[in-house]
Amino acid sequence: MKTHTLSVGLVGYGMAGRTFHAPLIHSAPGLELTAVVSRDAERVHADLPEVAVVDKAARLFARADIDLVVIATPNDTHFPLAKAALNAGKHVVVDKPFTITLSEARLLKAQAEEAERMISVFHNRRWDSDFLTLKGLVKDDTLGRVVALESRFDRFRPNVPDRWREQHGPGAGIWYDLGPHLLDQARELFGMPRAILLDLATVRDAAEVDDDFLALLEYDGLRVSLQASTLAAEPTPRFRVHGTRGSFVKYGLDPQEDRLKAGETPSPQWGEDPVLASLTLAEGADASPVARELRCQPGDYLAYYSGIADHLLHATPVPVDIDEAIEVMTLLETGLDSYRQGRWLKLKEGNGLRKRLHTH
Structure with missing residues (x-):
């Protein structure tokens, strides 16, 4: 079992790599961020002057000093x-969604097990303030x-940006x-559903793909x-939840993404959300029923990478x-099939409501 600091190689320095992964690693x-794969070395070195930059992922994978690769x-x-x-013998973290298809996800799981290497998916919104x-x-x-x-994740972005997420192509x-975030949170709370029904729409004037x-x-x-919109x-x-004893309602998004975009890094009180929830x-x-304001517990995206380090160094879960990541892929893909067929689709893994939280 390793006891030293793990060297991390980051593949990609776009929005996800630069905003989320690099500062959290x-x-x-x-963990120590050792190298980044990017075609723009100047951009990386402006933020990370001590980190090596390589132009091809294969060169990163060939380095013997890299323990963990983040994609x-x-x-x-x-x-x-x-x-x-x-194949190069590295442990792997993949940004969500894990893959494009469920079959790809299962192949990677089998490969990781055969190689005796860890593979995990960055489902960071398990550590949102409101969700915790x-x-x-x-x-x-x-x-x-x-x-x-x-559970809603709404934005108002009437102008379609020029980026790969908004253009025709797989994924x-x-x-x-946003589907992986909301699906993962639902299955964390209640386990796998028995069935799913999905409706997709393209609502902005210049949009090419579902928005x-x-x-x-x-x-x-x-x-x-579960709902997401670009014209809200x-x-x-963000959440509206009703039960036999009362309701929980929360407006506003967890602040950690905006703080990362602003160049902040995790520190005490970093994940605190100033927007109070309502508990009735x-x-x-x-x-x-009596309503009162409720301060949400602090969010903690850093917990994901701290947990990855603890797993690799100390064999914690x-x-x-x-x-769990494959369950999300199952929901993602079955949802697409539901939309294409225009009907509810049952899930073989679904068994109704499980008391997941009481067994963890």
């Missing part, structure tokens, strides 16, 4: 890059039996961009609605297990 105990590139490159990194708070409320049964969860569009979705997940006695100028609730509870069967 740099801040995580036990933060366009979605359709995740599978071939992860495959090559595993909601997870605690569900685990503690504060809301009673949850009967409805609405483009809002379903592959709006509504997904419904079927559980026993629970309706889950009026604020919508009835103390008894005949009591009137992986913060995002590969089977």
Whole structure:
């Protein structure tokens, strides 16, 4: 078992690599960002003067000093890059979505197991402030039996930017961009659903790919609605959750992404959300519900990379297990099939509502 600092190679220095991965790797105990794959060495060195820059992923994978490879590139490159990194004997972290298809995800899992290497997916929004708070409320049964969860990730971006996510190609569009976040959070709370129904839309004037979705997940006695839009100028609730004892409502997005974009790095109080949630509870069967403001617990994206280091150095559990990432891919792909067929589709893995939180 290793006890030294792990050397990390980052593939890609676009929005994901530069904004999320590089600063979190740099801040995580036990990890050292050693090299970055990029065609723009000046851009990387402006931020990271001490880090080596190589122009090809193969050259990074060939370096004996690299322990962990992080892949933060366009979605359709995740599978071939992860495959090559595993072939080179590296541990691997892949930005979400894991791959383009479920079959690719399963192939990478089998390859990692055969090579006895870790592979994990950066599902960072498990450590959003509002989601951590909601997870605690569900685990503690504060809301009673949850009967409805609405999770929205809305933006107002009427102008379509010139980037690969907005152009025709495998893995483009809002379903592959924001769907993995919302699907992963739902399955973290309630396990795999029995069925999924997805509707995709292209709503902006110049949009080429889907930029709006509504997904419904079927559980026993629970309706889950997941929605994302690029034309929502009026604020919508990030979460609206109803149970037999009360409701939880939260507006505003977790602040960590904006703080990373502003160049901040994790520090004490870094993940605190200034926007308060609303918790409305009835103390008894005949009591009137009473609303109060609730400060959400701090978010902590750094927990993901700290967990990766702890797993590789001290054999603790992986913060995002590969089977969990494959469940997300199952939902992502089955959702697409549902949209194409225009009907609900059942999931073989789904078994209704599981008390996931009470077994962790």
